[in-house]
Amino acid sequence: MKELDIEALTDNLTEVMDFVDVQLEDAGCPMKVQMQIDLAVEEIFVNIAHYAYNPETGPATVRVEVKPDGSAVTITFIDHGIPYDPLAKEDPNLNLPLEQREIGGLGIFLVKKNMDDVSYEYVNGSNILTMKKNLRGEMT
Amino acid sequence: MHIEKIRESEKLTLKIEGRIDTKTAPELDELVRTSLEGISLLIMDLKDVAYISSAGLRVLLIAQKQMNKQGKMKIINVSEDIMEIFEVTGFSDILTVE
Numbered sequence: 001m002k003e004l005d006i007e008a009l010t011d012n013l014t015e016v017m018d019f020v021d022v023q024l025e026d027a028g029c030p031m032k033v034q035m036q037i038d039l040a041v042e043e044i045f046v047n048i049a050h051y052a053y054n055p056e057t058g059p060a061t062v063r064v065e066v067k068p069d070g071s072a073v074t075i076t077f078i079d080h081g082i083p084y085d086p087l088a089k090e091d092p093n094l095n096l097p098l099e100q101r102e103i104g105g106l107g108i109f110l111v112k113k114n115m116d117d118v119s120y121e122y123v124n125g126s127n128i129l130t131m132k133k134n135l136r137g138e139m140t
Numbered sequence: 141m142h143i144e145k146i147r148e149s150e151k152l153t154l155k156i157e158g159r160i161d162t163k164t165a166p167e168l169d170e171l172v173r174t175s176l177e178g179i180s181l182l183i184m185d186l187k188d189v190a191y192i193s194s195a196g197l198r199v200l201l202i203a204q205k206q207m208n209k210q211g212k213m214k215i216i217n218v219s220e221d222i223m224e225i226f227e228v229t230g231f232s233d234i235l236t237v238e
Contacts, residue, residue, distance in 0.1 A: 013163055035190070099205070107195075110225070
Protein backbone atom coordinates (compact mmCIF):
# COMPACT_ATOMS: atom_id res chain seq x y z
CA MET A 1 0.00 0.00 0.00
CA LYS A 2 1.25 3.47 -0.82
CA GLU A 3 -0.03 6.82 0.27
CA LEU A 4 0.35 10.32 -1.03
CA ASP A 5 -0.48 13.30 1.17
CA ILE A 6 -0.99 16.34 -0.95
CA GLU A 7 -2.71 19.70 -0.92
CA ALA A 8 -6.04 19.45 -2.71
CA LEU A 9 -5.33 21.79 -5.63
CA THR A 10 -5.98 21.17 -9.32
CA ASP A 11 -2.37 22.23 -9.88
CA ASN A 12 -1.39 19.01 -8.12
CA LEU A 13 -3.42 16.81 -10.45
CA THR A 14 -0.39 15.72 -12.49
CA GLU A 15 1.43 14.64 -9.35
CA VAL A 16 -1.56 12.59 -8.22
CA MET A 17 -1.90 10.96 -11.64
CA ASP A 18 1.80 10.12 -11.74
CA PHE A 19 1.62 8.61 -8.26
CA VAL A 20 -1.26 6.34 -9.28
CA ASP A 21 0.08 5.51 -12.75
CA VAL A 22 3.50 4.36 -11.53
CA GLN A 23 1.82 1.76 -9.35
CA LEU A 24 -0.54 0.67 -12.08
CA GLU A 25 2.37 0.27 -14.45
CA ASP A 26 4.27 -1.77 -11.85
CA ALA A 27 1.23 -4.02 -11.61
CA GLY A 28 1.24 -4.56 -15.37
CA CYS A 29 -2.10 -2.82 -15.78
CA PRO A 30 -3.31 -2.72 -19.42
CA MET A 31 -3.25 0.78 -20.97
CA LYS A 32 -6.99 0.89 -21.48
CA VAL A 33 -7.73 0.01 -17.86
CA GLN A 34 -5.18 2.59 -16.76
CA MET A 35 -7.00 5.25 -18.76
CA GLN A 36 -10.31 4.31 -17.15
CA ILE A 37 -8.74 4.53 -13.70
CA ASP A 38 -7.05 7.85 -14.58
CA LEU A 39 -10.43 9.27 -15.55
CA ALA A 40 -11.90 8.32 -12.20
CA VAL A 41 -8.88 9.59 -10.24
CA GLU A 42 -9.01 12.93 -12.04
CA GLU A 43 -12.71 13.43 -11.38
CA ILE A 44 -12.49 12.61 -7.69
CA PHE A 45 -9.34 14.60 -6.98
CA VAL A 46 -10.59 17.63 -8.90
CA ASN A 47 -13.89 17.39 -7.04
CA ILE A 48 -12.05 17.51 -3.72
CA ALA A 49 -9.88 20.38 -4.96
CA HIS A 50 -12.93 22.37 -6.04
CA TYR A 51 -15.38 21.71 -3.23
CA ALA A 52 -13.98 20.13 -0.08
CA TYR A 53 -12.40 23.22 1.47
CA ASN A 54 -13.84 25.93 -0.75
CA PRO A 55 -12.90 28.80 -0.62
CA GLU A 56 -9.83 27.68 1.33
CA THR A 57 -7.61 24.73 0.52
CA GLY A 58 -6.65 21.71 2.59
CA PRO A 59 -5.03 18.31 2.53
CA ALA A 60 -6.05 15.15 0.74
CA THR A 61 -4.69 11.65 1.01
CA VAL A 62 -4.59 9.28 -1.94
CA ARG A 63 -4.02 5.62 -1.08
CA VAL A 64 -3.32 2.96 -3.66
CA GLU A 65 -3.44 -0.73 -2.83
CA VAL A 66 -2.68 -3.26 -5.54
CA LYS A 67 -3.52 -6.88 -4.70
CA PRO A 68 -0.34 -8.96 -4.31
CA ASP A 69 -1.23 -10.96 -7.41
CA GLY A 70 -1.80 -7.75 -9.38
CA SER A 71 -5.40 -8.63 -10.18
CA ALA A 72 -7.12 -5.58 -8.71
CA VAL A 73 -6.51 -2.13 -7.28
CA THR A 74 -8.27 -0.18 -4.55
CA ILE A 75 -7.83 3.57 -4.54
CA THR A 76 -8.99 5.61 -1.56
CA PHE A 77 -9.36 9.39 -1.33
CA ILE A 78 -9.58 11.01 2.07
CA ASP A 79 -10.24 14.67 2.82
CA HIS A 80 -11.38 16.54 5.91
CA GLY A 81 -13.58 19.09 4.20
CA ILE A 82 -17.33 19.53 4.25
CA PRO A 83 -19.28 16.26 4.20
CA TYR A 84 -20.06 15.54 0.57
CA ASP A 85 -21.18 12.34 -1.08
CA PRO A 86 -20.48 12.72 -4.81
CA LEU A 87 -22.24 9.42 -5.51
CA ALA A 88 -25.56 10.86 -4.33
CA LYS A 89 -25.72 12.95 -7.47
CA GLU A 90 -28.25 11.71 -9.99
CA ASP A 91 -26.80 10.33 -13.23
CA PRO A 92 -27.17 12.64 -16.22
CA ASN A 93 -29.82 11.75 -18.78
CA LEU A 94 -27.78 10.47 -21.71
CA ASN A 95 -30.70 10.31 -24.09
CA LEU A 96 -31.42 14.01 -24.21
CA PRO A 97 -30.81 15.76 -27.51
CA LEU A 98 -27.76 17.98 -27.72
CA GLU A 99 -29.52 21.27 -27.03
CA GLN A 100 -30.85 19.96 -23.73
CA ARG A 101 -27.68 18.25 -22.59
CA GLU A 102 -26.19 19.98 -19.64
CA ILE A 103 -22.62 21.07 -19.77
CA GLY A 104 -20.89 19.05 -17.10
CA GLY A 105 -22.29 16.52 -14.67
CA LEU A 106 -20.55 13.70 -16.46
CA GLY A 107 -17.57 13.35 -14.19
CA ILE A 108 -19.04 11.24 -11.41
CA PHE A 109 -21.01 9.26 -13.94
CA LEU A 110 -17.73 8.35 -15.65
CA VAL A 111 -16.28 7.29 -12.29
CA LYS A 112 -19.20 4.92 -11.70
CA LYS A 113 -19.02 3.55 -15.24
CA ASN A 114 -15.27 3.04 -15.33
CA MET A 115 -14.71 1.53 -11.90
CA ASP A 116 -16.10 -1.81 -10.74
CA ASP A 117 -17.09 -0.61 -7.30
CA VAL A 118 -17.30 2.87 -5.74
CA SER A 119 -18.37 3.67 -2.19
CA TYR A 120 -18.47 6.71 0.05
CA GLU A 121 -18.52 7.18 3.79
CA TYR A 122 -18.12 10.05 6.22
CA VAL A 123 -16.20 8.99 9.30
CA ASN A 124 -14.80 11.13 12.12
CA GLY A 125 -14.82 14.32 10.08
CA SER A 126 -13.39 12.72 6.95
CA ASN A 127 -14.85 12.09 3.53
CA ILE A 128 -13.65 8.67 2.41
CA LEU A 129 -14.22 7.61 -1.16
CA THR A 130 -13.09 4.14 -2.13
CA MET A 131 -13.02 2.73 -5.62
CA LYS A 132 -12.01 -0.66 -6.89
CA LYS A 133 -11.02 -1.88 -10.31
CA ASN A 134 -10.18 -5.27 -11.69
CA LEU A 135 -6.89 -4.95 -13.57
CA ARG A 136 -7.26 -7.97 -15.77
CA GLY A 137 -9.35 -6.24 -18.38
CA GLU A 138 -13.10 -5.88 -18.54
CA MET A 139 -15.50 -7.14 -15.91
CA THR A 140 -17.89 -9.63 -17.39
CA MET B 141 -1.43 19.32 -24.77
CA HIS B 142 -0.54 21.00 -28.01
CA ILE B 143 -3.04 22.38 -30.53
CA GLU B 144 -2.28 23.11 -34.15
CA LYS B 145 -4.76 25.45 -35.77
CA ILE B 146 -5.25 25.24 -39.53
CA ARG B 147 -7.67 27.64 -41.15
CA GLU B 148 -8.70 27.33 -44.79
CA SER B 149 -11.38 29.86 -45.66
CA GLU B 150 -14.45 28.87 -43.57
CA LYS B 151 -12.96 25.57 -42.44
CA LEU B 152 -11.00 25.32 -39.22
CA THR B 153 -9.06 22.21 -38.23
CA LEU B 154 -7.77 21.78 -34.70
CA LYS B 155 -5.16 19.05 -34.46
CA ILE B 156 -4.88 18.20 -30.82
CA GLU B 157 -1.99 16.33 -29.27
CA GLY B 158 -1.67 15.05 -25.72
CA ARG B 159 -4.12 14.84 -22.83
CA ILE B 160 -7.33 16.82 -22.59
CA ASP B 161 -7.87 17.00 -18.85
CA THR B 162 -8.87 19.46 -16.14
CA LYS B 163 -5.56 21.30 -16.49
CA THR B 164 -5.41 21.51 -20.27
CA ALA B 165 -9.09 21.75 -21.27
CA PRO B 166 -9.33 25.50 -20.48
CA GLU B 167 -6.83 26.18 -23.28
CA LEU B 168 -9.01 24.31 -25.78
CA ASP B 169 -12.10 26.02 -24.37
CA GLU B 170 -10.52 29.43 -24.89
CA LEU B 171 -9.52 28.54 -28.44
CA VAL B 172 -13.01 27.30 -29.29
CA ARG B 173 -14.60 30.43 -27.86
CA THR B 174 -12.34 32.80 -29.75
CA SER B 175 -11.74 31.07 -33.09
CA LEU B 176 -15.13 30.17 -34.50
CA GLU B 177 -16.21 33.45 -36.02
CA GLY B 178 -16.92 32.95 -39.72
CA ILE B 179 -16.31 29.21 -39.50
CA SER B 180 -18.84 26.86 -41.08
CA LEU B 181 -16.89 23.63 -40.65
CA LEU B 182 -14.91 22.77 -37.53
CA ILE B 183 -12.79 19.64 -37.60
CA MET B 184 -11.32 18.29 -34.38
CA ASP B 185 -8.52 15.88 -35.14
CA LEU B 186 -7.95 13.67 -32.08
CA LYS B 187 -5.34 11.40 -33.67
CA ASP B 188 -2.73 12.14 -31.03
CA VAL B 189 -5.09 12.35 -28.06
CA ALA B 190 -4.80 9.38 -25.73
CA TYR B 191 -6.94 10.69 -22.90
CA ILE B 192 -9.97 12.89 -22.48
CA SER B 193 -11.70 13.51 -19.15
CA SER B 194 -15.08 15.09 -18.46
CA ALA B 195 -13.43 18.52 -18.60
CA GLY B 196 -12.55 17.80 -22.23
CA LEU B 197 -15.97 16.36 -23.03
CA ARG B 198 -17.47 19.56 -21.73
CA VAL B 199 -15.47 21.60 -24.26
CA LEU B 200 -16.53 19.29 -27.10
CA LEU B 201 -20.14 19.84 -26.08
CA ILE B 202 -19.69 23.64 -26.03
CA ALA B 203 -18.09 23.52 -29.49
CA GLN B 204 -20.80 21.26 -30.89
CA LYS B 205 -23.55 23.54 -29.57
CA GLN B 206 -21.90 26.57 -31.09
CA MET B 207 -21.29 24.87 -34.46
CA ASN B 208 -24.90 23.70 -34.63
CA LYS B 209 -25.80 27.38 -34.86
CA GLN B 210 -23.35 28.23 -37.62
CA GLY B 211 -22.38 25.08 -39.51
CA LYS B 212 -20.98 21.66 -38.78
CA MET B 213 -18.45 20.01 -36.52
CA LYS B 214 -16.71 16.74 -37.18
CA ILE B 215 -14.39 14.75 -34.97
CA ILE B 216 -11.86 12.60 -36.75
CA ASN B 217 -9.20 10.01 -35.90
CA VAL B 218 -10.77 8.93 -32.62
CA SER B 219 -9.01 6.02 -30.90
CA GLU B 220 -10.97 2.99 -29.79
CA ASP B 221 -10.59 3.84 -26.11
CA ILE B 222 -11.82 7.40 -26.56
CA MET B 223 -14.69 6.17 -28.73
CA GLU B 224 -15.73 4.01 -25.81
CA ILE B 225 -15.88 7.08 -23.57
CA PHE B 226 -18.06 8.80 -26.20
CA GLU B 227 -20.35 5.78 -26.22
CA VAL B 228 -20.61 5.45 -22.43
CA THR B 229 -21.53 9.12 -22.10
CA GLY B 230 -23.96 9.18 -25.02
CA PHE B 231 -21.65 11.61 -26.84
CA SER B 232 -21.47 9.27 -29.82
CA ASP B 233 -25.12 10.19 -30.52
CA ILE B 234 -24.64 13.94 -30.42
CA LEU B 235 -21.21 14.31 -31.99
CA THR B 236 -20.34 13.52 -35.58
CA VAL B 237 -17.41 11.13 -35.35
CA GLU B 238 -15.78 9.96 -38.54
